Amino acid sequence: MAKRALVTGGSGDLGAAICRRLAADGLQVIVHANRRPERAETVASAIREAGGDAQVVVFDVTDTAACEAALTGLLESGPVQILINNAGVHDDAILAGMRPEQWRRVVDVNLNGFYNVTQPLLLPMMQTRWGRIVNLSSVAGVLGNRGQANYAAAKAGLIGASKSLAQEMASRGITVNAVAPGIIAGEMTDGVFDADRIRQLVPMQRAGKPEEVADLVAFLVSDRAAYVSGQVIGINGAMA
Numbered sequence: 001m002a003k004r005a006l007v008t009g010g011s012g013d014l015g016a017a018i019c020r021r022l023a024a025d026g027l028q029v030i031v032h033a034n035r036r037p038e039r040a041e042t043v044a045s046a047i048r049e050a051g052g053d054a055q056v057v058v059f060d061v062t063d064t065a066a067c068e069a070a071l072t073g074l075l076e077s078g079p080v081q082i083l084i085n086n087a088g089v090h091d092d093a094i095l096a097g098m099r100p101e102q103w104r105r106v107v108d109v110n111l112n113g114f115y116n117v118t119q120p121l122l123l124p125m126m127q128t129r130w131g132r133i134v135n136l137s138s139v140a141g142v143l144g145n146r147g148q149a150n151y152a153a154a155k156a157g158l159i160g161a162s163k164s165l166a167q168e169m170a171s172r173g174i175t176v177n178a179v180a181p182g183i184i185a186g187e188m189t190d191g192v193f194d195a196d197r198i199r200q201l202v203p204m205q206r207a208g209k210p211e212e213v214a215d216l217v218a219f220l221v222s223d224r225a226a227y228v229s230g231q232v233i234g235i236n237g238a239m240a
Contacts, residue, residue, distance in 0.1 A: 002026055002027055002028045002053065003027055003028065003081045003082055004027070004028045004029075004030060004074075004077075004078065004079070004080050004081060004082065005022045005027045005028065005029050005030065005080070005081075005082035005083070005084065005221065006030040006032060006057070006074070006080045006082070006083050006084065006117075006121075007019050007022070007029065007030065007031060007032060007084040007086055008032040008061060008084065008085055008086050008087035008113070008117055009032065009033075009086040009087035009088060010029075010030075010031035010032045010033060010040055010043060010086070011031065011032075011033035011036045011037070011039035011040040011043060012039075012086075012186070012187065012188070013184075013185075013186030013187055013188070013210050014086060014136070014181075014184060014186060014188070014210045014213055014214075015031075015032075015043075015084075015086045015087075016031075016039075016043045016210070017209075017210035017211050017213065017214040018084055018086060018210075018213070018214045018217050018218075019031050019043050019044075019047065019054065020043070020046070020047060020214070021211070021214035021215065021217070021218045022082070022084075022214075022217075022218060022221070023047040023050070023052035023053065023054055024050075024052065025218055025222070026052075027053075027082065027221075028053040028054070028055075029044075029047060029052065029053065029054045029055075030054075030055055030056075030057055030074065030080070031043050031044045031047075031054055031055070031056050031057070032056075032057050032058070032059070032061075032087065033056065033057075033058050034058065034059065034060050034061065034087070037056060037058045040056045040058070041056050044056050057070055057073075057074060058070075061087050061109060061112075061113030061116055061117055062108045062109055062112060062113055062116070063116070064116050067116040067117055067120065068116075068120055071117070071120045071121060072120070075120075075121075075124055079121075079124040079125055079127065079128050080121050080124070080125065081125055081128055081130055081131045081132065082131070082132045082133075082221050083117070083118060083121055083125075083131075083132070083133045083134070084134050084136070084217060084221075085113070085114045085117060085118065085133070085134070085135045085136060085158070086136045087109060087110075087113055087117075088109060088110045088113075088136065088154075088188075089105065089106060089109045089110065090106060090148065090150075090151045090188070091105060091106050091150065091151075092147045092148050092151070092192075093147060094146070094147050094149075095149045098149065098150065102150060103149075103150045106150040106151050106154055107150060107153065107154045107157075109154075110151065110154035110155060110157075110158065111153075111154040111157045111158060111161075114135060114158055114161060115161075118133065118165070122169075125172075125174060126169070126172045126174065129172055129173045130173045130174070131169070131172070131173065131174035131175070132174070132175055132220065132221035132225075133162075133165065133169075133174065133175070133176040133177075134176075134177055134178075134179055134217050134220050134221060135158045135159075135161070135162045135176070135177070135178045135179070136158075136178075136179055136181070137155045137156075137158045137159050137162075137178040137179065137180040137232065138151070138152070138155040138180055138181060138182075139180050139181065139182040139234060139236045139239055139240050140152040140155055141154075141155025141156040141157075141158065141159055141180060142156075142159070142180055142232065142234065142240055143239075143240050155180075158178055159178050159180075159232050162176050162177060162178040162230070162232070163176075163178075163230050163232075166229045166230030167230065169229075170229060170230075173226075175220070175225065175226065175228060175229035176229055176230065177220050177225075177228060177229060177230070177231045177232075177233060178231070178232045178233070179213065179216055179217060179220070179232075179233050179235060180232055180233065180234045180235070180236070180240075181208060181213050181234075181235050181236060182202065182208060182234070182235065182236025182237055182239045182240070183198055183201065183202060183207045183208065183236070183237075183239075184207060184208045184209070184210055184212075184213060185207040185208065185209060185210065186210055189207065193207070201239060202236070202237040202238070202239055203237060203238035203239065204237030204238055205237075206237065207237075208235060208236070208237060212235065213235055216233065216235055220233075
């Protein structure tokens, strides 16, 4: 029976690419969305039309009770052995001018959402003695970035959580890694970085493709990566 993979933020550009890649590898994909369930259903429908297996789940990763209810429903059909914590937002401002709600919202989605989704899935995953958790961090969490103290703090927190959880899960056959993308084409970066700015920032002088990140994630959740855990893997065109 195919393993089940939950991709949070599966309705976005990067999440959708990850969903499609994992489905192509024969996994049962659970496409998560919050505000855009119709986009998640479009992703799932395309996967099914291509012969894959996909379903949609809708909840707010910042709502602990909603997460627990949705995940309990998913677990009724068996453990989720692959988890991709991809849901994220940014709301940029220099810290001196950052509103409290900007700080809290970005940390809540990017970091607290990791806890709310991951924690309920761990014991069922541990009982299978096999699992893969990949947390989408960012080059900003490694280097910092002007105007993104909230985002960088949350993404750096994901790195620390990944390394700690990797140590806790290692004896149970569960790997935990962080992927730290740089500038990846899509709605999260469109309008933020123009072509000239990308050429200045990225030695490869282009934005990455969502599919390139998805290929890396697909490797990390495969049996080929069974001895890779607790790592932060950058995919940023030599930015860092």
